[in-house]
Amino acid sequence: MGYEELDARKMLILKAIIDDYISSMEPVGSRTIAKKYDMGLSSATIRNEMADLEEMGYLSQPHTSAGRIPSDKGYRLYVDKLMDPVDNSSLKPTEEDFEAIRSFMEKRIHELNGMVHAASEIVSRITHYAAVGMAESVNKHAIKTLKVISLDTDRVLVIVVLDNDVIKNQIVKLREPLLGEELSKLNVICGNILSGYRAQDISITMINDIVSLSGIERERILPIVDGVLECIKQCDSAEIYTEGTANLLEHPEFNDISKAKALIELFNKEDELARLLHSCGDAEASDIVIRIGTENKMLAVTDCSVVTATYSVDGVDIGTIGVIGPTRMDYGKVISALEYVRKRLLPK
Amino acid sequence: MGYEELDARKMLILKAIIDDYISSMEPVGSRTIAKKYDMGLSSATIRNEMADLEEMGYLSQPHTSAGRIPSDKGYRLYVDKLMDPVDNSSLKPTEEDFEAIRSFMEKRIHELNGMVHAASEIVSRITHYAAVGMAESVNKHAIKTLKVISLDTDRVLVIVVLDNDVIKNQIVKLREPLLGEELSKLNVICGNILSGYRAQDISITMINDIVSLSGIERERILPIVDGVLECIKQCDSAEIYTEGTANLLEHPEFNDISKAKALIELFNKEDELARLLHSCGDAEASDIVIRIGTENKMLAVTDCSVVTATYSVDGVDIGTIGVIGPTRMDYGKVISALEYVRKRLLPK
DNA sequence: TGTTAGCACTCTACTTGCTTGAGTGCTAAC
DNA sequence: GTTAGCACTCAAGCAAGTAGAGTGCTAACA
Numbered sequence: 151m152g153y154e155e156l157d158a159r160k161m162l163i164l165k166a167i168i169d170d171y172i173s174s175m176e177p178v179g180s181r182t183i184a185k186k187y188d189m190g191l192s193s194a195t196i197r198n199e200m201a202d203l204e205e206m207g208y209l210s211q212p213h214t215s216a217g218r219i220p221s222d223k224g225y226r227l228y229v230d231k232l233m234d235p236v237d238n239s240s241l242k243p244t245e246e247d248f249e250a251i252r253s254f255m256e257k258r259i260h261e262l263n264g265m266v267h268a269a270s271e272i273v274s275r276i277t278h279y280a281a282v283g284m285a286e287s288v289n290k291h292a293i294k295t296l297k298v299i300s301l302d303t304d305r306v307l308v309i310v311v312l313d314n315d316v317i318k319n320q321i322v323k324l325r326e327p328l329l330g331e332e333l334s335k336l337n338v339i340c341g342n343i344l345s346g347y348r349a350q351d352i353s354i355t356m357i358n359d360i361v362s363l364s365g366i367e368r369e370r371i372l373p374i375v376d377g378v379l380e381c382i383k384q385c386d387s388a389e390i391y392t393e394g395t396a397n398l399l400e401h402p403e404f405n406d407i408s409k410a411k412a413l414i415e416l417f418n419k420e421d422e423l424a425r426l427l428h429s430c431g432d433a434e435a436s437d438i439v440i441r442i443g444t445e446n447k448m449l450a451v452t453d454c455s456v457v458t459a460t461y462s463v464d465g466v467d468i469g470t471i472g473v474i475g476p477t478r479m480d481y482g483k484v485i486s487a488l489e490y491v492r493k494r495l496l497p498k
Numbered sequence: 499m500g501y502e503e504l505d506a507r508k509m510l511i512l513k514a515i516i517d518d519y520i521s522s523m524e525p526v527g528s529r530t531i532a533k534k535y536d537m538g539l540s541s542a543t544i545r546n547e548m549a550d551l552e553e554m555g556y557l558s559q560p561h562t563s564a565g566r567i568p569s570d571k572g573y574r575l576y577v578d579k580l581m582d583p584v585d586n587s588s589l590k591p592t593e594e595d596f597e598a599i600r601s602f603m604e605k606r607i608h609e610l611n612g613m614v615h616a617a618s619e620i621v622s623r624i625t626h627y628a629a630v631g632m633a634e635s636v637n638k639h640a641i642k643t644l645k646v647i648s649l650d651t652d653r654v655l656v657i658v659v660l661d662n663d664v665i666k667n668q669i670v671k672l673r674e675p676l677l678g679e680e681l682s683k684l685n686v687i688c689g690n691i692l693s694g695y696r697a698q699d700i701s702i703t704m705i706n707d708i709v710s711l712s713g714i715e716r717e718r719i720l721p722i723v724d725g726v727l728e729c730i731k732q733c734d735s736a737e738i739y740t741e742g743t744a745n746l747l748e749h750p751e752f753n754d755i756s757k758a759k760a761l762i763e764l765f766n767k768e769d770e771l772a773r774l775l776h777s778c779g780d781a782e783a784s785d786i787v788i789r790i791g792t793e794n795k796m797l798a799v800t801d802c803s804v805v806t807a808t809y810s811v812d813g814v815d816i817g818t819i820g821v822i823g824p825t826r827m828d829y830g831k832v833i834s835a836l837e838y839v840r841k842r843l844l845p846k
Numbered sequence: 847t848g849t850t851a852g853c854a855c856t857c858t859a860c861t862t863g864c865t866t867g868a869g870t871g872c873t874a875a876c
Numbered sequence: 877g878t879t880a881g882c883a884c885t886c887a888a889g890c891a892a893g894t895a896g897a898g899t900g901c902t903a904a905c906a
Binding site for chain 3: 539540541542543546561562563564
């Protein structure tokens with residue numbers, strides 16, 4: 151994608167600038183580069199190259215007599231071509247991290263949700279940014295088990311278990327009481343007809359089948375079937391876990407309270423988060439997707455970067471973990487944390 | 499309890515100072531009081547009284563040439579004796595609030611959890627502070643329904659419904675598969691023996707009864723019974739909803755990032771929040787409890803006030819809502835918001 | 847004896863001007 | 877094409893001075 155405008159030297163200088171800025175958080179000047187990264191060039195030469203890079207839009211200057219900082223476009227090039235290859239041998243999750251994993255195991259939470267939750271906690275702990283975990287929504291998952299249980303005379307509990315072990319339940323109010331045998335008949339019929347299908351595959355014919363096979367009057371059975379569908383549909387709203395939001399406040403770019411507030415607000419809105427993560431997941435090319443600054447359409451994160459990884463087992467997506475931090479984030483560390491989680495955690 | 503050391507005039511002046519400070523957020527001086535609240539006294543006289551009040555510990559001075567601000571002790575007296583009687587006629591929840599309530603109703607979430615969630619959202623919206631909702635833990639609630647459902651050959655799903663309609667579930671891994679008839683027998687036995695009891699009332703005899711009545715070998719049935727107990731115990735960890743944490747960042751006392759961070763961290767730790775709310779609920783005297791500043795033992799909230807209301811229907815506690823904000827909070831508004839919720843929301 | 851006016855005092859917040867240092871852009875020489 | 881050198885710019889830090897709010901104290905007053 152046309153980075154030919156940059157010769158090798160410009161690339162090298164850009165890389166040095168971004169590396170330095172990521173670790174120092176301060177605008178970097180030509181002298182710094184000339185001294186720290188000896189590339190046999192004087193500061194004057196580097197100055198000229200920097201001016202070119204700025205003109206091309208890879209760098210910008212907070213004010214005339216300050217050093218340069220990378221622009222979104224600069225970061226883009228950096229993560230695409232310049233960045234050092236990821237090395238996660240240096241990642242040493244603490245004993246606490248292992249404790250967290252163990253604890254989730256021991257509590258016999260074999261569900262995916264528990265795993266995603268644990269994973270995002272660990273990612274946030276390793277990276278010191280905020281992590282968002284999202285278990286894959288029902289859209290891609292079939293119904294494994296479906297039960298209707300009587301609670302009292304006028305209410306039943308509908309439980310749906312998906313094939314990724316996500317469990318959903320909902321209480322449904324009845325017009326008139328349902329007899330015990332009617333209930334067990336309904337259980338069998340619903341189970342037979344609906345299990346194996348995804349929520350989006352349930353057709354009106356299937357519903358009609360349930361009603362007619364049950365042999366119960368239409369107006370008594372319909373609210374229940376309705377409730378079942380409602381419950382299945384409700385599965386659609388994916389479970390979301392946010393971890394380490396407070397970490398973000400450590401980073402100087404969020405000293406500005408109004409920015410911090412916008413972010414914290416975002417983290418409290420599950421639907422927005424889901425949209426954000428999904429919008430990143432589109433690209434099917436690579437499994438780790440990086441969105442830098444204004445590449446995020448969502449206003450609250452236009453000066454953040456969002457790195458998402460989608461995990462799958464046997465070709466089926468099971469969840470997504472996203473890391474949200476300042477554009478000046480340590481991309482290498484974030485990527486290696488996400489890779490680490492893939493290797494160690496998810497394929498049990 | 500011994501506020502006799504203060505004569506009526508001192509009280510009046512103290513009240514004026516605190517009222518003013520709550521609305522202005524700025525240290526208030528003697529001239530301000532003399533002018534705005536005409537009590538027929540000169541600033542000099544008020545100055546003398548203020549010096550007395552400071553000596554007695556009701557006020558303090560940020561620095562010599564600033565006005566006075568209330569101390570925790572001052573706020574305590576204020577909320578106990580001085581504060582204007584609560585008037586919640588002025589509380590006009592927005593159309594959005596009603597929308598939130600309606601939406602919860604329509605979704606057929608009749609469970610308590612949904613109500614508590616909605617209520618805390620509304621309280622946070624009215625007050626502009628952070629609200630924490632906590633549905634009452636199982637300790638006080640009996641098991642209404644208990645079901646064991648087969649998921650696949652080596653896993654079952656345990657579902658517990660309490661008499662306040664809280665639903666809990668857990669997946670249990672089996673050593674060996676369980677036959678269909680064994681499962682249904684187990685369902686009946688567990689239901690008969692356990693329902694009606696609270697988690698804390700389950701005795702070892704009851705467990706033994708289940709094992710022997712089931713007629714299944716001890717080593718096959720025990721992990722399941724164990725799982726059932728685990729699930730019931732898990733109910734103990736109350737559901738917690740936090741709303742409006744971002745609101746707190748609006749208030750100038752949290753411009754200090756490190757304070758803000760400590761608070762946001764607290765809001766991400768459910769167990770700590772539960773402890774905080776419970777520690778407030780002890781006092782059985784009044785149903786609204788106010789903890790001011792250092793009266794809170796928890797470090798992160800020593801410069802916050804926590805106002806909690808415990809709600810009950812027919813004498814049974816069903817949940818607690820807490821509001822967390824700066825000690826300089828509008829106590830009247832918070833109390834009336836909590837009262838409003840009691841009147842309009844909870845007794846359906 | 848309680849209240850008040852007046853005054854000296856204190857301390858913060860704000861302004862102004864100055865200095866320093868980092869960094870740039872440009873030009874001329876290599 | 878590269879570099880040295882120089883003039884220029886700008887933010888940040890410092891010092892000194894000012895303004896203003898508020899206090900405490902004293903002495904006079906009712």
